[in-house]
Amino acid sequence: MNGIEYLIDTNILVYILQGNPKVRYFAQEESLAVSCITEMEILGKFQISEPEKKIINELLQRSNVIDITYKIKQTAIQLKQNYRLKLPDAIIAATAIQQSLTLVTADKDFAKIAELDLILINL
Numbered sequence: 811m812n813g814i815e816y817l818i819d820t821n822i823l824v825y826i827l828q829g830n831p832k833v834r835y836f837a838q839e840e841s842l843a844v845s846c847i848t849e850m851e852i853l854g855k856f857q858i859s860e861p862e863k864k865i866i867n868e869l870l871q872r873s874n875v876i877d878i879t880y881k882i883k884q885t886a887i888q889l890k891q892n893y894r895l896k897l898p899d900a901i902i903a904a905t906a907i908q909q910s911l912t913l914v915t916a917d918k919d920f921a922k923i924a925e926l927d928l929i930l931i932n933l
Contacts, residue, residue: 814841814874817906819915820848822931827865832931836914842873845905847898849875882908893922 818826818836823844826837836842852866876882878901885904889895895903899919903926906913912927913920920928 812841812874814843815912816929817843817845817876817902817909817911817913818848818873819902819913819917819920820851821916822914823848823852823869825916825931825933827869830933832933833914840872842869843909843911844870844873844875845902846875846877847901847905851898876905876909878905879908889923889925895919895923 816836816839822833822836825833829837849870853863853870855862858866878886882901882904885908886897886900889903889907890897890900893900899917903913903920903923905911906927907925910927912929914929914931916931916933918930920926921930
């Protein structure tokens, strides 16, 4: 996907925004990819402040937000059936699989997905 290697999960995006040193490498990447689910989760935070929204939107503007395609939808259905995932997690994993990206996450539930190329960050 045009030199992009990583799909960043919502929790990693939160840690990037917080300045967590364990995810500093990913914060410095020229291009990040995120699922549209991550975009919705992070911007859908209850009572998000305008300054928070501005910072998040600036980061998302330099990111590649990947929408749900038919193939992603079909893969998410299979992952949900095979691994009993929550729907947002199934869509995020399916996005990484279909786009041939490595998913970067702190969520250990993704480790059970055999088809997924994964970097699990321990925080």
